[in-house]
Amino acid sequence: MNLRNTACPSGSLLLVFLxxxxxxxxxxxxxxxxRDEYRPRRLLRPQPPITHFQLKSADEIGNTLxxxxxxxxxxxxxxxxxxxxxxxxxxHREIINDTLGERPIAATW
Amino acid sequence: xxxxxxxxxxxxxxxxxxxxxxxxxxxxxxxxTKLEQIPSVMTTWESWRQRHPETTVLxxxxxxxxxxxxxxxxxxxxxxxxxxxxxxxxxxxxxxxxEPILNxxxxxxxxxxxxxxxxxxxxxxxxxVRGDTLDFERDARGFLDRQTxxxxxxxxxxxxxxxxxxxxxxxxxxxxxFRNTWLTFHPETRLPGHNEQD
Numbered sequence: 001m002n003l004r005n006t007a008c009p010s011g012s013l014l015l016v017f018l019x020x021x022x023x024x025x026x027x028x029x030x031x032x033x034x035r036d037e038y039r040p041r042r043l044l045r046p047q048p049p050i051t052h053f054q055l056k057s058a059d060e061i062g063n064t065l066x067x068x069x070x071x072x073x074x075x076x077x078x079x080x081x082x083x084x085x086x087x088x089x090x091x092h093r094e095i096i097n098d099t100l101g102e103r104p105i106a107a108t109w
Numbered sequence: 110x111x112x113x114x115x116x117x118x119x120x121x122x123x124x125x126x127x128x129x130x131x132x133x134x135x136x137x138x139x140x141x142t143k144l145e146q147i148p149s150v151m152t153t154w155e156s157w158r159q160r161h162p163e164t165t166v167l168x169x170x171x172x173x174x175x176x177x178x179x180x181x182x183x184x185x186x187x188x189x190x191x192x193x194x195x196x197x198x199x200x201x202x203x204x205x206x207x208e209p210i211l212n213x214x215x216x217x218x219x220x221x222x223x224x225x226x227x228x229x230x231x232x233x234x235x236x237x238v239r240g241d242t243l244d245f246e247r248d249a250r251g252f253l254d255r256q257t258x259x260x261x262x263x264x265x266x267x268x269x270x271x272x273x274x275x276x277x278x279x280x281x282x283x284x285x286x287f288r289n290t291w292l293t294f295h296p297e298t299r300l301p302g303h304n305e306q307d
Binding site for chain 1: 118293
């Protein structure tokens, strides 16, 4: 439940994220870091990246988003954007490849 | 999803595997590359909209109805976690519900953890503003610094009234996580009930 900016040191790489419900193998209860042993479990084929989607303003939304619905909110530069969790849920969603404040970002949840 | 098993992402360019929670490539040509994390907030639409009336909003057909305030009906499952300090720190939502403003020193850096019960929003900010390190306390309208009694907003970190009006506290890269998942990925976290020390 966080946002990642996809800018890499190389600068020119635009990373577009596919979704894979690959489970991360559960570690035994010793003190090793999870990084030491990466054992993914594939549950689904990779999903196509989401790069195109509608955006609405707060006025356009009106009452179609309930005030109590959860969003991930982010501001980059002058631009603010909300990503409603009820639109990010499920294996076909989860990662939105977006541009905000002229930076390429991946909004993931 | 963040529950015991955690999302792994691919990038289309290299098909490297990226751990969602760590923000790092675990396998593939970009292995060990870390993504730069941007501060963000998990909150209700109402609280975001009030603070950012000019916001745009992603719009896709809803794939769920579950993610509303009621998602937190079992607060013991959740923590606010901060991983860019040594050791990582986390705070139980249950603790934040009774102590919504916590002045902390993590990795020798002064931070404040804030919790807004109406929107169930947890955040962490730096306590240093214009070179001054402030100490905060709760207030019904938000939170106050003891030094000037300025009023600050728990969700945005913005000073809405008083000496520091208009200033915004620097957000830290804290995220809301399921407690068990956080501890799986950051087993060295300091958290009451887990590695509690000092």
